[in-house]
Amino acid sequence: MKHVVSVSLGSSKRDHAYETDFLGQKFCIERIGTDGDWDKAIELIRRLDGKVNAFGMGGIDLYIYIAGKKYTIKDAKLLVNEARKTPMVDGSGLKNTLERKCIKDVHEQGILEIEGKKVLMVCAVDRFGMAEAFNDVGAKLIIGDLMYTVGIPIPLRSLTSLRIIGKAIAPYIVRMPFEKLYPTGEDQNVIIPKHSKYYYEADILAGDFNYIRRYLPEKLEGKKVITNTTTENDLEILKQRGIKKVITTTPDMGGRSFGTNVIEALMVALISKPLDQIMPEDYIEMLDKLDMHPGVIDLER
Known part of the structure; x- marks a missing residue:
């Protein structure tokens, strides 16, 4: 085995x-x-x-x-x-293949309407391939890297902006203590709503689930989520907030992805x-x- x-x-x-x-x-x-x-x-x-x-x-x-x-x-x-x-x-070897394929499949198979919809990616630099795939199928991106990762309250609205800003700040970001960039340990169980208006504006929340969960507002009626890893508890939290549908880029394995x-x-x-x-x-x-x-x-x- x-x-x-x-x-x-x-x-x-x-x-x-x-x-x-x-x-x-x-x-x-x-x-x-x-x-x-x-x-x-x-x-x-x-x-x-x-x-x-x-x-x-x-x-x-x-x-x-x-x-x-x-x-x-x-x-x-x-x-x-x-x-x-x-x-x-x-997982970076798959983010540019599996996750691109997921967005393409969801779009082409009619699983979820994406074209013309507003998609919030709380952090896109860790899933640039997914962001590009959304852009390719006609989604309107709301990119939260500056707001949620760096602390600058400015949303980005295009991949061009992300490329320019990303190239400028990436050499500094990768040298920062990782705990400053991403919730680890028990911090993953803490939800601190932040810049909620962009969650409300979006039709779809996408990207790493721990980033999405970290800043979840109390009510998100009718929204959809496309993410990587979810447990039964994660799904219950999303259901309580009114999330309508969850799509995971990896399949269910024994009750979770x-x-x-x-x-x-x-x-x-x-x-x-x-x-x-x-x-x-x-x-x-x-x-x-x-x-x-x-x-x-x-x-x-």
Whole structure:
């Protein structure tokens, strides 16, 4: 049996384990949260290194991509450097493939009307491929990176603006302590409504769920969400606020969806190539073989 483990800086309340078959091979997939404890995450990686087939890096990105340029988050290297035998991935290899495909599928299959709709991405630099896909199918973007990540109360309204601003601030952002950029540990369970008028303005909320959840207003009647990872508790929170439909870029696995870091780790275990030899084409080919489809959850039922 192949074993994939996501070591996450996020809350342990979101932990999950699931056994299944992919392409005729048995898998045990786990997500283990360390509640923002870097030492605990490092110890876990050291203990499992060489004993599992692939690591996912959860609760933190190793890279962000802006208009084809890759920036490395300094703090994330503390974790990936501990994985000396087992390959470790953060999901960025899939964000430009799986998540683009998700938006395209949702649009073309009529799962959700996107063209002409206003889409709030609380943070788009960690999902630039998703932002581009929304733009390609005719959505009107509200980009919240400056407001929600940097603290400058100005929304961006185009990918051109994001490219210009992103290239200017990315070299500084990736050097900041990660806790300043993204909720980790118990902070993931705290909701602090902020700049709510942009949530109200949007028809669709999209991107990383922890970013979306962090600033959720109390009432969002009829809104839709396109995101990565949701638990039963997450869905209940969204339902209480009046969210109508949730689409996850990864499928349901044992009652919840896993993050892109887990799915990328699963693919790395299946591809069986050294990590530095895996190309985007390998991920695209594997996506076709696995025939993964977005998860669609109707919260009105």
